[in-house]
Amino acid sequence: MIDRNLTIGWLYPELMGTYGDRGNIITLRRRCKWRNIDFRTKVLDIGFEPKEMLECDLLFMGGAQDRQQKIVAEDLKDKVGTFSQIIRDEIPGLYICGAYQFLGKYYKEADGTVIPGLGIIDIYTENPNTDRMIGDIAIIPRIDTLSDFIFVGFENHGGRTTLGKNVKPFGNVLSGFGNNGNDKTEGAIYKNSICTYLHGPVLPKNPELADYLIKTALEKKYKKTVNLEHLDDTLEKTARTVIAQRLGVKV
Amino acid sequence: MNSLLIILGKILSFFSKKTNLGGGSTWPGHIALIINNNFIQNIFEKSQTEIILIAGTNGKTTTSKMIRTILERNNRTVFQNKSGANLLNGIASSLIIKANFYGKVKKDFAIFEVDENTLPLILKIIKPGYIVLLNLFRDQLDRYGEIDYIVQNWNTALKTLDAKTTLILNADDPAIAFLNKDTKAKVKYFGLNDVRVSTRKPQYSADSVFCPNCHSKLNFRMIFFSHLGDWKCSNCNLKRPRLDIGSSKTYPLSGIYNRYNTNAAFLTCKTIGIDNKNINEGLAHFKPAFGRQELINFNGKKIQICLAKNPTSFNETLRTINHLHGKNLLIIINDHIPDGTDVSWIWDINIEKQIKDEHNVTISGTRAYDMGLRIKYGKFSPNLSVEPDLSKAILNALEKISPDETLYILPTYSAMLEVRKILTGREIL
Structure with missing residues (x-):
């Protein structure tokens, strides 16, 4: 396939990007570039037009501090309809931590204040004001084509997320906390949107997850099966193995 | 009571130093504080010592050492807490070492570097003459929490002060400058005014680009690095306060960040009452603190160690090395508690701009492969090798350089201690 291109919509890079999350954009960009896929980044910052989202083949949003999250909530008010539509139309996306919580029904702060979410996915998050869940985490992804792999990351969240009955988790926790520290689930998958607490960045x-997003976005855009060129991921896999071994998880 | 604790503490630190049990720098103080909650204030009530507190993400150790050098050159006696021992127990330990058996310290000044979370705690106990607040950048979010949270706590703590304290604030850091908001302490401002070293665009990962008062986006007339510069809010008109100092005659260390440290030290000493000429004379005698642009000769080769512990210090250190045409880097990323266990921050370093094809990069540390990936996904393809074993990595890196070149080592905090031990202790290799 020649002349392939992808446009990624990067939601609020400055406001929602506390934990090195831009590493995800860098990774997608390089992996596309190495395969001669033209990769364009469209910044969707405060005051963007809802229709700008429609030009995107892939969406990304990272985590943030509480104050930033309030500013973003205000800005998204008039875009909820378009945003929900895009997600229901199976435009792939990666939503980390704060962004994940945002897509749910609500976030209840430690002091009881309830911040309504966008309500796109049937999940809710509550912060019981106990210890934050911090540390390395390993999961098995619940995506069929990826279930042979173990994914690792670093989680750091105060909120505990509960999934609705029909929501599929992104993965099963092998080591670490995940959504709530209890039910061994991590993140959520809805249509082609992947929600996760994994920073690191993830x-x-x-790299299999990066390629999954690229492949899904290309297939959606060009309406045909896409096989991505193989890349040498030795360094990526070694980095992952080091963390998995530390956690006592066999790769 | 305190006399007993001091004797006990002195014995403890003596033995822990001898036996090398945990360096012995904090636990005598820890024990003293458990037995007497008021250990620190009791000592200062008896002593005539003026206290200077230094806080902020980057530059504490260098700024403290500059102030100390200037004061000592001007015949003032000074003592400090040990670098890195910047919690209450570290401060208490330094008192145990310096106090006499009557629980009295006979020094003119105490300079304490304090950790972000310790500043509010120490202000509950003592009222310092001077508080130097340098900057706030993202650093160890897993440990310190988010910047907004720190600012809130600092504001509450500074409210309790009166005009006996002078705050020396970085006017160029919006969040720091706005700490004058609720306090009755006197306030003085340092910053930078040299347009030649400024840009107009905030760097990615800049933290405080929003107005600390109304949260609108700030405009910058000049940016020196990250979010430090001449800022103004077009919504509520809050702007950078007028500077009491914007440049110094002598900058003893390279790097823009060290200009801030120098101006902070200059303003502090000037406020104390030392005249400009004597401050400059003091600065001329300044020698870098360990691991902060410290030069080491090893097996006939030149090594410079530049602590790089968060995106901002990393970016500025790389920028400085590039100015000096340095080509050979050894980057050591650890994720022990003093470094922060979350190394996500390495993705906020501006590798794309700072590391080019012509660089030789060796990477080591407990997170060597993570950093390897960061470089791999950068824009250029430097000569890259990843070696988690530090001793081997040092040898590999040194092999690549010729005698007239310098190897620049960029370690995180615990990595800096390890690398110094290897290079100066001659233990391994």
């Missing part, structure tokens, strides 16, 4: 050490 994509550099889990």
